[in-house]
Amino acid sequence: MERAITGFRKDGEGHWVAILACGHGQHVRHDPPFQERAWVLTPAGRAEALGRPLSCTRCDRRELPEGHQASRRTPSFTESTIPKGLLADHATRPGVWGLIHVESGELEYRIDAPPGDVQILRAGQVGVVVPEVRHHVAPRGAVRFHVEFWHPAPPAEEDGPIR
Numbered sequence: 521m522e523r524a525i526t527g528f529r530k531d532g533e534g535h536w537v538a539i540l541a542c543g544h545g546q547h548v549r550h551d552p553p554f555q556e557r558a559w560v561l562t563p564a565g566r567a568e569a570l571g572r573p574l575s576c577t578r579c580d581r582r583e584l585p586e587g588h589q590a591s592r593r594t595p596s597f598t599e600s601t602i603p604k605g606l607l608a609d610h611a612t613r614p615g616v617w618g619l620i621h622v623e624s625g626e627l628e629y630r631i632d633a634p635p636g637d638v639q640i641l642r643a644g645q646v647g648v649v650v651p652e653v654r655h656h657v658a659p660r661g662a663v664r665f666h667v668e669f670w671h672p673a674p675p676a677e678e679d680g681p682i683r
């Protein structure tokens with residue numbers, strides 16, 4: 521899916537990596553004649569690229585970005601205490617990932633945004649909620665689960681995003 525560029529950093533070998541709104545990084549190498557991206561070498565070129573969308577296959581695969589950490593979790597819900605908001609189509613904010621942890625029973629996890637998907641999560645299984653992707657859940661009989669939210673870790677001094 522398409523994700524906006526929110527910043528840049530360099531990898532250990534000095535190659536530029538675009539930081540996307542989802543939290544994933546993606547190499548944007550200037551490697552002529554194979555890849556022509558002279559713009560990435562200048563601060564002005566990088567500034568102009570902010571907000572530009574890149575296709576993120578790691579979001580398509582629902583891979584939690586490295587560098588994210590669990591920030592908070594909901595209480596445990598049962599089939600009778602699930603907040604109405606979770607039963608209806610909703611999405612997390614940009615960059616915020618969710619992990620649905622099923623403690624007991626079965627929970628249907630339905631991704632509404634195209635191409636869509638349905639997973640039946642059982643005790644011990646985890647459903648990955650991708651930022652900004654619309655979804656909802658539905659109990660299948662008795663169930664107990666909670667949701668954990670993952671945010672980007674605060675950048676370390678020497679390894680912060682370069683804009």
Ligand SMILES: [Zn+2]
Pocket residue numbers: 523540542543544576577578579580
């Ligand atoms: Zn992504």
